[in-house]
Amino acid sequence: MIRILLVDDHPTLRHGLRALLDTQPDFEVVAEAGSLDEAVAGSGANPDVALVDLDLGAERPGGIETVRALVRTNEQIRAIVFSAYDSDADVVRAMEAGAAGYLVKDSAPEQLFRAIREAAAGQPALGAAIAERLHERSRFDDETLTTRELEVLTLAATGLSNRDLAKTLLVSEATVKTHLHHAFTKLGASNRQAAIATALGKGLIRL
Template sequence: MTQAQEQSRSSPADGSSVRVLIADDKTMSRTSIRLLLSTEPGIEIVAEARDGAQAVEQARSLRPDVVLMDVRMPGMDGIEATKQITSDEFSGPDQPIKVLILTTYHVDDAVYAALRGGASGFLLRDSAPVQLGQAIHTVAGGDAWLDPAVARGLISEFAARPEPRLPAPAEMQELTSRELDVLVLAAHGLSNSDIAAHLFIGEATVKTHLGRVLMKLGLRDRSQAIAAAYQTGLVKPGSCLPPPGTGYLAGEDQPAPRRRRFRLHR
């Protein structure tokens, strides 16, 4: 997929630019990001914030599509700002503001906290400029973005770290075969478009299934769903992707209560 195709797929449906707020306590970092994005088509920088509190204030008043958030900032840090900005009370369920974490650290506790706080993705500061633009368009379109350099480590660590709230085995049994297919592929790091291609279904159908997974399991976002897939044993670290076009019941969309027993891995 070319960059232009990626942007066309992930940009707002009305064709407008993705409105971005930059939150970073370092002036030089904010300036560098602004310069990098100034040549990126379909992206508009609406404001800059020097700390978490200012990011929350500007997000509330300007309603950007995406916030580029530094994790470590004085006062209110990026983790707390992310929790507030992505909450239903703040953003609303119909027009959520997405948060993309920018950091120099590969994987650490702050990254986990930000992702579990509602962030839609994670990108290293030394990533190529084209990746920054792709990441913004991707999260604006409703997908998650994990930097390829750290995705494997992040997923492995998710498998080992307990979530504050995991779905009960009985809840996992309520997922249909197709919902399980989508969850498994998401846990392997595939985007919605990749899942659609793998299962030979439409991307809108993938989003519908993923939404039902979150609703049935009582989870907030894709990151929690991925953690649940590993910690309930549905997916094991290092396991291979299922062959394209195949699933638990060859595509049958039926509940899965007697096909598999789930248990929590602590």
């Protein structure tokens, strides 16, 4: 069962989204929130995935800050920004904050369901249109990733932890961290999710 936290400042929209998610036998909405503070409190229900609206009201911390707070509170939570906006800048900011995915609200229900399952499985969950657009606009002008760095990123994209990566590659965790750090630097990414999303968008790795 995939446990879900809904974060949106419109109760009616949350109600409709909950009703939609309840149609899936492997989904369970365990908490709802309309603000950052409520989202952090809702994380106590141990959700696997959080769907976070980008705009939580002009006088409140927004979705990016909420994603950052959720990931900081519990690194096991996989946050998907679910927004009416899909600018490249918003997508990049979300991934840099630690989001596992980004989806626009006019996506088909099947796309939403798939994104939630992908995120819960530890995979990046970008809508097809967003991934394609990022791929088309990207230019890989930095130092080329080594074969090993690409291998580490590809395995990381499947959801493996650093410990599991080390076991799979027969190296130490310190070596894995070094490869990831080098990849982050070359891709201009601040964390694992941002690096994976960038590498996927540039076509450097595939799932």
